[in-house]
Amino acid sequence: MSLVASSPGSSDDPRSRPGRKLGPIAEGVGTAHRAWLEPVRDRYFASGLTVSDLARKAGWSKSKVSELLRGTGLYPSWEFTYGLLHVLGMPTWPMRRLWSAAAREACKKQEWIDGCIEKVVLSTGPDRPPVDHRAFADINAAAYLSYAGVFVSPADADRIADEAFDVLWLRWEEALRSANLRKFAWQFLRRGVMARTPHIDGRPQLGPAAFDTVALHQAPAYRKFAQIEESLALFQAVSRLPDPQLDVIVLIHLRGMSHTQAAEVLGVPHAFVCSAERHAKRSLTTALSPGENRP
Incomplete structure (x- = not known):
């Protein structure tokens, strides 16, 4: 079964299926929740099933299935989520970790999470990712953690990298x-970083790790404050770069x-x-010394 939905407007477009169309993901859905909800919705759209079909096969009400697919109502139990995964033929082990992380984000107690998981014996898919x-x-992993660490705390960087690899397993x-x-x-790693x-x-702010630069370490004591001021101006200019240029400057x-x-x-x-580095340097030079670039 293909995971890719047909193009809008085509005769076999699953979104042209009969019945009421499924609405978008609700505003306010958490980042971790959205990380697993988006691939589930994509699989649903590609399946050719209607919400009614999915509800009947999973053994749940149509309204509850619609709520889960839109992220409305209470955070869904693992038993309910698993039922839909089973019908859609999605690997459940990465989803269980993603579901658990999103439950914690939704302020669910660990006792509730453990209780939900204990009710279900996983049977679809291996418990480890494919070898490749x-x-x-x-x-x-090291590069993903390094990039994320420029914007968020080390603990958040770990969680974001794990989430990205779990989503990738889900969509392998x-x-x-x-x-x-x-x-x-890369899109999953970057999306997780920027969401947090x-x-x-509208532009991301570089975190404390950005100040771990050679210039700051080597600056003499009397130059520290001046160097910090220069670094702040540089990082603000970097944050305003287009996304591809920003990523290149951060990594290099x-x-x-x-x-x-x-x-x-x-x-x-x-x-x-x-090319991205060259254009970024030109933009940064202009932003940091505007007077010198006037005719």
Whole structure:
């Protein structure tokens, strides 16, 4: 069964199925909740089932299924969630971890989470990711943690990386069919980071780790405050860069990766990284010394 929904307007578009259309994910759904809800919705749209079909096969009411797929109402129990996963043929082990993380985000007590899990014996899919998924995670874990650590705390960086790899496991078949596995995977890591990063005027703010720079370490005592002021201005300018340029600058200049390493992590050509860095440096130079660039 394909996981990719048909294009809108096509005759086999699952979203043109009879009955009332499923609404969007509700506002206010937490980041961890959204991380597993989006792939479940994608699988539902690709399945060709209606909400009524899914409810009948899972043994739950249509209203409850609709609530789960939109993220409305109370946070769903694991037994209820598992029933839908079983019908949709989705791997349940990564979902259980994602569901648990989202339950904690929704302020559910650990006793409630454990009680829900104890009611269900997992039977669909292996309890460990595929070998090729594990290899991919091993290769990219350090880079993912390093990038996330520029924006969020180390503990949050760990959770975000784990979440990204679990979502990737959930969508592994789709990932393998994608034209670019690394680029496909990066979107989940980046989305998780940005969802948990404070923003000002729509742009992400670099965290304390951004100040761990060579310039600050090597500055003499009498230059520390001046260097901090310069660094603040630089980081504010970096935060305003377009997303691809921001990622390249963070990976290369704040995390010390080579151009080749950054290209591999992002899943883009080496030439793209060089071009993005060049444009970013030009923008930063203009932003940090506007007077010198006037004619």
